[in-house]
Amino acid sequence: MTTMTAKSQTASRFVPAIFAAVLGLALITLTGHVQAAALHDAAHDVRHATGFPCH
Amino acid sequence: MTSRFLVSALFAGALAGVIIGLLQLVFVQPVLLHAELYESGELVHFGAEAVSAHPALPGFDLMRDGLSVIFTMLTYTGYALILVAAMSFGEDRGARIDGRWGILWGVAGFVAFHLAPGFTLAPEVPGVAAADVALRQVWWFATAIAACVALWLLAFGQNWAAWGAAALLLAAPHLIGAPEPETFTGPVPTEIGALFAARALGVGLAAWVLLGCFAGYFWQREGEHAAQAA
Secondary structure, three states: OOOOOHHHHHHHOHHHHHHHHHHHHHHHHHHHOOOOHHHHHHHHHHHHHOOOOOO | OHHHHHHHHHHHHHHHHHHHHHHHHHHOHHHHHHHHHHHOOOOOOOOOOOOOOOOOOOOOOHHHHHHHHHHHHHHHHHHHHHHHHHHHHHHHOOOOOOHHHHHHHHHHHHHHHHHHHHOOOOOOOOOOOOOOHHHHHHHHHHHHHHHHHHHHHHHHOOOHHHHHHHHHHHHHHHHHOOOOOOOOOOOOOHHHHHHHHHHHHHHHHHHHHHHHHHHHHHHHHHHHHHHHHO
8 A cells, every 4th residue: 555656546446435335325225215015114213213204 | 445445334334323223212212102102093182182291102122123223234334335435535635534533524424314304304203294205215315415415515625616516505405395295194293293303313413423433433444454464
């Protein structure tokens, strides 16, 4: 890492950062927004408490 | 490099998620259970007789409350992944990322994902009247994303054009307005609804402060480990 320039460090982690953000977005979509009955019932209280639109 | 994102987000999200799950069980869940007594019709507001404000509530339910803690951990791990991604972009632009500065990032996350959508679509108590859920979800995502961009522009923008655009992005979703119900049909007393929204936002702030602090700490620590290994 110390031999890397700041610019190459920025480039080397751009793709992993986007990957992490998309994965995170997918996760909150699944836990907070997908309306499938089983998911909705299991996550019901969390969705209300976290301020997601629930019903 | 990918592992630095995944490991720091997983640690921060799981750790913060357990604490937040417990905070929600203590502070939000009793209000929710109280509201459900009105949602189910067991209690009736403005009926023939005045109703006690302190009814007996169901106690701890291992399956229901256990699932809630697990889903809270998953939700905040998702948020942590988004947060460390944003932190890495911030670090590239000269921001210092550690546990202490992470608190500020956490507050920003709270504003983007709780306060901004909640400003018009207040956290809903069960039984509340509301517009179609899909439309509200579209508005929720649009508002949260607009707030993320706005806060980024406020923090890293260099000129008034950027800051002005940020103000516009913060205000626009609320000027346009969220999907609202045609009529009010909620059976839950307003006292419970107000307390629920306040509790949800309060726990949300505590949640994001913890998440930001942990994410900053683990991001920095994983970076040091990687530097030592290199």
